[in-house]
Amino acid sequence: MSQLLPIPRAPKNPTRPWTYDTNSGGPLDFDKTIYKTLMSTSRSLHKLVNKFEIPIRTGQAWEVKQGQICRILTVGGPQVGDLNLWNLHDPRERMWAAKTRQLQRSHISTFDRIWSTLPFLRPIVTILGDTLADYGIDEDSGRCHDLLGTRCDPYVNRLLTGQDFDFSCHSNLVRAVMPYKLTEFDVHDVLNVFQITGLNSDDRYFMKSCPAREGDYFEFFAEIDLLCALSTCPGGDLSQPLWGPGSEDADKNPLDVCNPLGVEVYDVDKKYLEGWKPPISPKYGGNHGITLKKWNN
Ligand SMILES: [Zn+2]
Numbered sequence: 001m002s003q004l005l006p007i008p009r010a011p012k013n014p015t016r017p018w019t020y021d022t023n024s025g026g027p028l029d030f031d032k033t034i035y036k037t038l039m040s041t042s043r044s045l046h047k048l049v050n051k052f053e054i055p056i057r058t059g060q061a062w063e064v065k066q067g068q069i070c071r072i073l074t075v076g077g078p079q080v081g082d083l084n085l086w087n088l089h090d091p092r093e094r095m096w097a098a099k100t101r102q103l104q105r106s107h108i109s110t111f112d113r114i115w116s117t118l119p120f121l122r123p124i125v126t127i128l129g130d131t132l133a134d135y136g137i138d139e140d141s142g143r144c145h146d147l148l149g150t151r152c153d154p155y156v157n158r159l160l161t162g163q164d165f166d167f168s169c170h171s172n173l174v175r176a177v178m179p180y181k182l183t184e185f186d187v188h189d190v191l192n193v194f195q196i197t198g199l200n201s202d203d204r205y206f207m208k209s210c211p212a213r214e215g216d217y218f219e220f221f222a223e224i225d226l227l228c229a230l231s232t233c234p235g236g237d238l239s240q241p242l243w244g245p246g247s248e249d250a251d252k253n254p255l256d257v258c259n260p261l262g263v264e265v266y267d268v269d270k271k272y273l274e275g276w277k278p279p280i281s282p283k284y285g286g287n288h289g290i291t292l293k294k295w296n297n
Helices: 033-040 097-103 154-161 169-180
Strands: 047-054 059-064 069-074 081-087 090-094 113-115 123-130 143-146 191-199 205-208 217-222 226-232 261-267
Touching (some): 047 059, 047 226, 059 169, 059 261, 081 123, 169 226, 226 261
Antiparallel strands (some): 047 261, 069 217, 081 226, 113 123, 123 217, 143 191, 191 205
């Protein structure tokens, strides 16, 4: 007997789907003139102040000061990186993946912004460069630079495999931020740089192989002073499932699909930043509906 598909319940007040508007001059729109100038100027015009590689299956934290540009690049082949961002001076303000999905998109690229947690809620970075922007949407509805999923972690790994593994992205990020006196509780939902993901017809999250080639990069402008941390995912280019069907394939060694990632930080000449304004938080009064006692009533 064939199973009948449920008929979606008709709402009492039907509407067309609606989204947040990041253009049209609304509150989420912003003047892109300065950012376009930064994108068009050669990196050789900016001063490289920090450059390093993150080896496979590890993590590293670094600082990016307000007004600097940070580039994450593939240096040995395809590799997924899990990125966390905090306000350098107050780790309670950190990137908010879920709100960024709502206000921007679930996969971000040039001119998208990453928003911070409440009560701060401001754009802490603006994406300047993305060599994979032309990946677009593939035959499985996959897109690049993922905010839908989050980091791999040893708890889910234990749940699904019964094994302990200490070099998941969560653990790599935990080790990375230890020098900054942050802990496991500070590590948060990530941006999966260079990672292809989507939702299938059954509304289930999927991952696909990373399409990056050596030299691809994802680059952002720091709107505030940032502490950044990046993990080189132990799944490498994610061409081999980390668990479930295919993960036990003896012909494949996950280490063969792991590569380091590069990081570069650039000082920007002040002349390129004329007219730029730092992001501000919404001026909410902060009462949250609490009725205050009126002493003179
Ligand atoms: Zn990972």
